[in-house]
Amino acid sequence: MRKTKRTGSFFLCLLLNLIINLEWAIPGVIFLILHFSFGLSLWYAIIAFSVWIIVMIIWMLIIGWAGRCGDSSDPKKENKNPYSVRIEK
Numbered sequence: 001m002r003k004t005k006r007t008g009s010f011f012l013c014l015l016l017n018l019i020i021n022l023e024w025a026i027p028g029v030i031f032l033i034l035h036f037s038f039g040l041s042l043w044y045a046i047i048a049f050s051v052w053i054i055v056m057i058i059w060m061l062i063i064g065w066a067g068r069c070g071d072s073s074d075p076k077k078e079n080k081n082p083y084s085v086r087i088e089k
Helices: 010-020 022-038 042-069
Strands: none
Touching: 010 022, 010 042, 022 042
């Protein structure tokens, strides 16, 4: 697989990940609505949003680690093809 020369910004990737996984914010939104409707503590919404962001960060770290594990280079192998061996003079 071809590797790119530039690396992405962690926070840009986190922002895109949060946008893609927006349905994970539903509990936080529900708690926020309950806060404004019934006076439920705002801390429940803050905790729900924090858990959502922490889970996304952990997921990104795991995927990044797995990607780095697959980037290990293969050791140099001996050429056993007799027709492609270079004859040194």
